[in-house]
Amino acid sequence: MLVTWRYRPRGSVIEKVDPRARWIYSFMVLLSLTQFWDIRFLLCFLGVVLVQYALARVTWAETRRGWTFILIFAVGIVALNTLFTGRGGPGEVLQGGHVLWRTDWRVLGLAIHPTITVERVWFAVSQIVRMVSISGLFLIIPYTMNPRHYGVTFRSMGVPDRFAFSMDLAFRFVPTLARDFNTTLDAQKARGYEVEKLEGGLIAQIRKMAPLVVPVTMNAILSGEEITNAMDLRCFGTRLRTWVHELHYRRMDYVLMGASVVVLVASLVVRYGLKIGTFWVPGWALAWAGG
Amino acid sequence: MGPCDNALPLCVRELTFRYRIREQPALRNLSLDLHQGELMLVAGTSGCGKTTLMRCINGLIPRSYRGEQSGSIRIFGEDVRGMSMAWLSQKVGTLLQDPERQIVGSYVLNEVAFGLENLAVPRHEILARVDETLDFLGILKLRDRETFSLSGGEKQKVALAGALAMRPQILLLDEPLASLDSASAQDALALFRRLADSGVAIMLVEHRVEDVLRIGPDTVLYLRDGEPAYFGDAEGMMQALDYHEVKLPAPVVFERAKAQPAPRFEAAVKPDGQETLVSFDHVIFRYDPALPDVLRDVNFTIRKGDVVAMLGANGAGKTTLVKHALGLLKPTEGRVLLEGRDTRELSVAQAARTVGYVFQSPSQMLFAPTVSEELAFGPRNLGHDREQVRRDVVWALDVVNMRDYADSPPLALSFGQQKRISIAAVLAMRSRILMMDEPTAGQDYWNYTAFMDAILQMPGFDAVIFITHDLDLAISYANRIVLVSDGQIAADGSPAEVFVDETLLLRCRVVPTSLLKLNTEKLPVTGTFMRAELLAHAVA
Numbered sequence: 001m002l003v004t005w006r007y008r009p010r011g012s013v014i015e016k017v018d019p020r021a022r023w024i025y026s027f028m029v030l031l032s033l034t035q036f037w038d039i040r041f042l043l044c045f046l047g048v049v050l051v052q053y054a055l056a057r058v059t060w061a062e063t064r065r066g067w068t069f070i071l072i073f074a075v076g077i078v079a080l081n082t083l084f085t086g087r088g089g090p091g092e093v094l095q096g097g098h099v100l101w102r103t104d105w106r107v108l109g110l111a112i113h114p115t116i117t118v119e120r121v122w123f124a125v126s127q128i129v130r131m132v133s134i135s136g137l138f139l140i141i142p143y144t145m146n147p148r149h150y151g152v153t154f155r156s157m158g159v160p161d162r163f164a165f166s167m168d169l170a171f172r173f174v175p176t177l178a179r180d181f182n183t184t185l186d187a188q189k190a191r192g193y194e195v196e197k198l199e200g201g202l203i204a205q206i207r208k209m210a211p212l213v214v215p216v217t218m219n220a221i222l223s224g225e226e227i228t229n230a231m232d233l234r235c236f237g238t239r240l241r242t243w244v245h246e247l248h249y250r251r252m253d254y255v256l257m258g259a260s261v262v263v264l265v266a267s268l269v270v271r272y273g274l275k276i277g278t279f280w281v282p283g284w285a286l287a288w289a290g291g
Numbered sequence: 292m293g294p295c296d297n298a299l300p301l302c303v304r305e306l307t308f309r310y311r312i313r314e315q316p317a318l319r320n321l322s323l324d325l326h327q328g329e330l331m332l333v334a335g336t337s338g339c340g341k342t343t344l345m346r347c348i349n350g351l352i353p354r355s356y357r358g359e360q361s362g363s364i365r366i367f368g369e370d371v372r373g374m375s376m377a378w379l380s381q382k383v384g385t386l387l388q389d390p391e392r393q394i395v396g397s398y399v400l401n402e403v404a405f406g407l408e409n410l411a412v413p414r415h416e417i418l419a420r421v422d423e424t425l426d427f428l429g430i431l432k433l434r435d436r437e438t439f440s441l442s443g444g445e446k447q448k449v450a451l452a453g454a455l456a457m458r459p460q461i462l463l464l465d466e467p468l469a470s471l472d473s474a475s476a477q478d479a480l481a482l483f484r485r486l487a488d489s490g491v492a493i494m495l496v497e498h499r500v501e502d503v504l505r506i507g508p509d510t511v512l513y514l515r516d517g518e519p520a521y522f523g524d525a526e527g528m529m530q531a532l533d534y535h536e537v538k539l540p541a542p543v544v545f546e547r548a549k550a551q552p553a554p555r556f557e558a559a560v561k562p563d564g565q566e567t568l569v570s571f572d573h574v575i576f577r578y579d580p581a582l583p584d585v586l587r588d589v590n591f592t593i594r595k596g597d598v599v600a601m602l603g604a605n606g607a608g609k610t611t612l613v614k615h616a617l618g619l620l621k622p623t624e625g626r627v628l629l630e631g632r633d634t635r636e637l638s639v640a641q642a643a644r645t646v647g648y649v650f651q652s653p654s655q656m657l658f659a660p661t662v663s664e665e666l667a668f669g670p671r672n673l674g675h676d677r678e679q680v681r682r683d684v685v686w687a688l689d690v691v692n693m694r695d696y697a698d699s700p701p702l703a704l705s706f707g708q709q710k711r712i713s714i715a716a717v718l719a720m721r722s723r724i725l726m727m728d729e730p731t732a733g734q735d736y737w738n739y740t741a742f743m744d745a746i747l748q749m750p751g752f753d754a755v756i757f758i759t760h761d762l763d764l765a766i767s768y769a770n771r772i773v774l775v776s777d778g779q780i781a782a783d784g785s786p787a788e789v790f791v792d793e794t795l796l797l798r799c800r801v802v803p804t805s806l807l808k809l810n811t812e813k814l815p816v817t818g819t820f821m822r823a824e825l826l827a828h829a830v831a
Contacts, residue, residue, distance in 0.1 A: 147397045147398070147437075148397065148398050148400075148401060150397075168397070169395075172397060180655070183650075183652075183655050184655050184656065186614075186619050186639075186650075187650045187655050187656040188656060189619065189639035189640060189643070190617055190619065190639060190643055190646075190647075190648040190650070190717075191643060191656070191668060191669035191672060191716065191717070191720065192640045192643040192644070192669055192672030192673045192720070193640065193668075193672050194638070194640045194672070210658055210659075211656075211658045211668065213658075214657075214658035214702075215654065215655050215656055215657060215658050218654065218657075218658075218702055219654055219655065222654065223392070225355075226387075226392040226393075227392075227395055228355070229351055229355055229387075230387065230392065230393045230394075230395055231395055231405075232350075232351065232354060232355065232376060233349060233350075233351070233376075233380055233385050234380055234405055234406035234409055234453065234454075234457065235376055235377045235380045235381075235406060235409040235410055236405075236409045237409070238375065238376060238377040238409060238410075239377070239409075239410070239411050240411060241408045241409045241410075241411055242407070242408045242411050242412060242413065242414055242417060243408060243414075244400065244401065244404040244408055244414060244417050244418065244421075245401075246414070
């Protein structure tokens with residue numbers, strides 16, 4: 001059975017906003033934010049995200065696991081990509097730069113020369129700010145958006161019934177998978193399985209994950225089939241459906257959507273019209289590296 | 292049977308169906324009529340074709356399951372094969388075995404409205420019909436609750452409301468009692484009777500035959516290997532069927548068993564009352580600081596020789612309690628000692644050497660390519676040597692009567708078989724204490740009696756604990772009864788001590804059965820509780 005995210009009414013301003021307006025706002029800010037590599041602009045967006053976070057009245061305890069995952073993921077990706085390979089960013093980060101540290105490592109007989117430059121470090125910091133801002137923008141949605149409205153939100157944004165209801169199901173799939181995973185983990189622990197003791201090479205380790213991965217995957221597939229059957233039995237998809245919940249825009253929703261469009265247009269003008277906002281390293285950092 | 296009457300809600304003639312992936316037909320030459328306001332009980336062993344029959348009627352065959360079908364199914368004179376799903380689902384409402392598998396809405400209102408939304412009924416009418424249906428079922432107060440937070444009985448009613456809101460004239464109920472405590476099951480049954488009396492034609496598939504007999508089904512169909520073994524009234528069924536195969540009312544079994552040789556049952560686990568294996572010391576538990584306590588000051592000891600049946604309502608805290616013994620949950624306050632050691636200091640894997648715990652749902656643990664490998668997983672984790680693992684796997688397969696399936700993939704087996712494999716997988720670990728959560732749910736009577744007999748007669752366990760909603764299972768096997776109610780232990784003692792207090796039982800949502808009544812009656816002679824066959828010979 002699908003479980004919902006831990007939504008509870010918090011009486012916050014954010015919850016009073018129409019969910020469609022919130023999606024539109026979130027995507028507009030996302031699009032605007034991704035125009036920039038200049039940390040000064042990115043920090044402004046981070047500020048917006050933090051304000052939204054404060055308004056949502058979501059506690060740290062509720063989102064701690066989410067943030068831990070995001071930070072580990074972001075730092076991991078950035079460390080790997082930016083510092084060592086230098087990929088995934090504007091060209092100027094790749095070549096040259098002010099060297100901080102040069103290495104000569106050998107891994108599996110291959111010579112690897114990750115060169116840490118001021119530019120790369122600064123780029124890594126900018127990228128983390130960017131990733132954290134994007135995550136923060138969307139992380140609070142499950143905590144503050146009424147699950148009753150998931151489907152109808154997409155439907156009234158013009159998406160077909162099938163797709164809109166799929167979105168509703170997809171949202172609930174994630175916490176359901178987490179619950180099933182925990183149940184399976186408990187069931188296998190009760191059979192003496194110790195996930196902490198995974199040993200051997202990569203393939204051996206993956207094989208040893210089978211007791212967790214197989215039941216969880218099979219359950220997901222089977223429950224997908226069951227949901228399809230249950231939906232078929234109640235005529236889903238036979239004609240254009242009614243949605244029992246209705247959404248109504250209010251003045252503040254129009255204001256928010258208008259402001260989001262203005263931010264996007266402004267961002268595009270600044271970035272492509274004025275050509276401001278590309279990757280930037282502060283002068284003091286270059287000076288410190290001896291540049 | 293003659294040709295179909297067009298006024299009949301349901302008319303089946305010469306129905307045979309074979310799933311494309313199977314060699315043998317799941318149903319053979321089945322003919323039946325279901326009248327308006329009739330309540331038909333369909334029973335049979337696991338895999339007898341009950342579910343297939345339902346799928347043929349509600350359109351899931353051939354829509355979702357392919358195969359070869361012959362014969363006809365007519366609903367009000369119309370052949371179902373020519374009907375659209377939209378038409379069919381307004382005539383036929385289906386309640387699947389597990390309400391968890393049926394509920395698609397995140398909130399009760401959405402769930403009940405789902406079918407009507409799909410039929411594009413206007414919004415105001417949907418809301419009116421949802422309220423009307425919820426009110427009819429007496430659950431209007433649940434309207435704005437999240438579906439996943441409901442209790443088992445509530446989920447069942449909500450799923451039923453979802454089907455009823457579409458105002459079907461035929462209702463198919465697939466083992467609707469499987470996950471309910473006995474009081475909820477009684478409520479549900481009374482409701483089905485009321486629906487039938489209001490004119491709905493009901494086909495009720497159920498293993499718990501005795502429970503259904505109490506609401507007076509108009510007809511009974513008993514299937515064996517896909518063929519009708521009996522079709523007639525309830526009275527005739529009691530005479531026609533073997534009481535080893537179907538659980539019949541205790542007085543019937545009692546009388547008939549007298550003519551049979553005395554059954555042999557000698558429990559290997561015997562009370563000695565000395566060694567303490569597990570002890571709960573003022574245990575309080577809550578999942579989250581913001582949520583209420585699930586266990587409230589539990590003090591409880593499992594001693595060597597105990598066969599404990601744990602009974603209580605859905606959501607009373609039975610599973611939570613048992614998980615503490617293994618250290619899967621740690622007490623919020625108080626402590627749990629396993630062989631004298633605090634479970635906080637033990638890993639679950641360490642505790643698993645002493646306690647074997649069978650989870651409720653087998654699909655959450657089965658993963659191996661073959662049944663043998665599945666069974667070897669636990670003992671290998673515990674470091675048993677290869678020869679011992681091999682011996683224990685064979686032994687465990689014999690106990691659950693699954694030796695022929697040693698090389699089959701467990702994931703391809705039926706639910707009942709998977710459940711037995713999940714029990715065998717824990718048996719093979721040779722733990723001192725065996726704990727089983729609802730071991731008989733979704734199993735047919737013959738099979739579960741066979742494996743419970745085998746487990747309890749097998750030497751090797753110091754204690755056996757099982758959680759169940761089946762009072763008769765507790766009467767038949769336990770030497771100690773624990774009633775759990777609202778996170779506390781409401782009663783703990785021998786069957787004779789606990790079962791005499793009917794008010795207490797009802798407060799814990801345990802409804803007395805005919806076997807309980809018979810045992811209470813004979814208690815002055817027997818001094819203990821037992822199943823009807825044994826009782827017949829004990830008083831003779």
